[in-house]
Amino acid sequence: MPINKMSRFPLGLFLLMVVQFFCAVFFIGDVVADYRAMGGLTGGIHFWVEVFATVSLFVTIAFEAKFLLRLLRREAHLQDRLRLASAAVYDVIEAQFDEWALSPAEVDVATFLVKGLDIAEIAHVRGCAEGTVKAHLNAIYRKSGTHSRGELLSVVIDVLLGQEAAGSGTAG
């Protein structure tokens, strides 16, 4: 199954996150030890700077996690063949999906739809029931202002041709 083939996993980013998590845990231990040693919140500015630094490190890790998941999503939707060409095409389509505010699951289903998979195949690839795929499809049609697979595809083709998206019926 080429769809699940992982050709470029951002291992470096993943390892960086593990190392940062190790540091964050170490700092937390330090903050807790300081707090215990002081016997309360008497440490003043130095203590709070430490707390701030630790919290911001965790926030950084969260952002990296979000970025990692985005990379993996993108990688999952691109096939090895014609990688460059399909990457450019996918970027345009993905921007449109973002504009419709599709959830990650809906983006996944919509991508398979554009690739020409039917409901049973999508359900198999995603490891879920066909009913679930149909529910995602309904949400996709609702958010894109289309009513059928054909209509959705024509909107996507319009977008690829650089025309105004037929979107929510505003284009004339």
Next chain:
Amino acid sequence: MKHIYVWDIFVRCFHWLLVLGFAANALIIDDDSKLHIWVGYCVLALVLARIVWGFVGRGYARFASFPPSVRGAAAQLTDIATQRNHAHVGHSPLGALMIYNLIASLLVLGLSGYLMTTDMFWGTEWTEELHELAAIWTEASVIVHILAALFESKRTRVNLPKAMVTGFKDMPEE
């Protein structure tokens, strides 16, 4: 629903005895007491027994059934990113990484703790530092392990904590 026997009695007893021992030492028992040392030896013995069982046990208990795998971990992260759902019968790839992390951390924790009691290393600073570092790393890992088990139970709709009690996983049919 497929009802599959995954965790044998040894794995389950090991897991919950380890929970008891580690929680007692980390949260309740005084660090400087004799009891802390004895509970620590028990935890170390449990981990060593688990390692032996990983080679002589059967089925999903064997290390060979969950080798560390970058490819597998990447596939599982991709499932999370795209909200796909492929449930794993034994340890999931990310779960397997956590198991190896916990085993290694507990070994470092137990051995550094043991060194602190020997005549040779008694009172040396690095053994104590190492023991404290290993303790906080293991505690953080346990928290991540618990949160991840809850997250994966919700995501894959397989009740993982229950499986560790009963030994059975209820896998959804595809």
